[in-house]
Amino acid sequence: MPRIIVDDVHKDFKLRHTHSIKETFVAALKRKPLTTDFHALSGVGFEIGEGESVALLGFNGSGKSTMLKLISGVLTPDEGKVLTRGRVAGLIEVGAGFHPDLSGRENIYLNAAILGMTKKETDERFDEIVEFSEISQFIDTEVKHYSSGMFLRLAFSVAIHTEVDILLIDEILSVGDEPFQKKCLARIRELHSQGKTLVVVSHDLDMVSSLCERGILLRGGAIAFDGPSKEAVALMRA
Numbered sequence: 001m002p003r004i005i006v007d008d009v010h011k012d013f014k015l016r017h018t019h020s021i022k023e024t025f026v027a028a029l030k031r032k033p034l035t036t037d038f039h040a041l042s043g044v045g046f047e048i049g050e051g052e053s054v055a056l057l058g059f060n061g062s063g064k065s066t067m068l069k070l071i072s073g074v075l076t077p078d079e080g081k082v083l084t085r086g087r088v089a090g091l092i093e094v095g096a097g098f099h100p101d102l103s104g105r106e107n108i109y110l111n112a113a114i115l116g117m118t119k120k121e122t123d124e125r126f127d128e129i130v131e132f133s134e135i136s137q138f139i140d141t142e143v144k145h146y147s148s149g150m151f152l153r154l155a156f157s158v159a160i161h162t163e164v165d166i167l168l169i170d171e172i173l174s175v176g177d178e179p180f181q182k183k184c185l186a187r188i189r190e191l192h193s194q195g196k197t198l199v200v201v202s203h204d205l206d207m208v209s210s211l212c213e214r215g216i217l218l219r220g221g222a223i224a225f226d227g228p229s230k231e232a233v234a235l236m237r238a
């Protein structure tokens with residue numbers, strides 16, 4: 001049974017052509033279009049099975065983050081369907097899901113709740129979460145004072161200590177320092193060996209080709225290749 005179904009998905013964004021009220025007014029009088037539709041994704045379809053690890057590859061602007069946001073439910077498609085089965089944890093933007101005025105401790109509870117954990121479950125895992133993140137010293141500091149690496153540490157730590165079925169990771173590992181990246185990768189491999197489904201976006205092609213079996217290559221918002229990750233990476237480098 002598939003964990004993720006993406007069926008003929010289209011996602012457009014509006015590109016603005018005016019940058020002042022006056023210009024907007026003049027353009028409207030002349031009946032010039034104020035915006036044009038930009039096709040970020042057009043007709044994308046694939047299925048990801050239980051326990052698969054998939055790399056989403058492509059150059060800047062090819063639609064990878066948009067695709068992950070659709071899978072996580074942050075965005076909805078204009079056309080087509082995105083279905084997921086099970087709990088989804090998305091590590092998509094550094095600091096997303098964190099409330100700047102709350103402390104690290106409070107944000108752990110907030111994020112865990114978003115991922116579907118009860119207060120009791122979070123209490124039980126709290127120490128482990130903090131220990132993995134290695135930022136216990138700052139756990140009662142408001143997160144607006146955190147560095148991007150500290151955000152990552154906390155967000156990653158919460159996500160991997162929750163019962164998730166699908167883990168989506170967008171580039172965010174790159175803000176961690178090398179020791180923490182290694183630790184995260186080891187943990188991601190462990191989750192994969194336990195049968196979790198992974199979708200990973202990264203420009204570190206060596207990393208993704210060793211972590212993921214399958215690669216989906218996006219080019220201009222459409223699928224250019226879907227197959228073994230090594231072949232997808234070779235196409236990226238071609």
Ligand SMILES: Nc1ncnc2c1ncn2[C@@H]1O[C@H](COP(=O)(O)OP(=O)(O)OP(=O)(O)O)[C@@H](O)[C@H]1O
Nearest residue numbers: 013014038040058059060061062063064065066067
């Ligand atoms: N909210 C938005 N409004 C307008 N355009 C957007 C929006 N989000 C994304 N886009 C556009 O959609 C295209 C795809 O963006 P996306 O972030 O998915 O690319 P990406 O493959 O993740 O690129 P990168 O490797 O740089 O992270 C880009 O051209 C981007 O400008």
Ligand SMILES: [Mg+2]
Nearest residue numbers: 064065066170
């Ligand atoms: Mg991106």
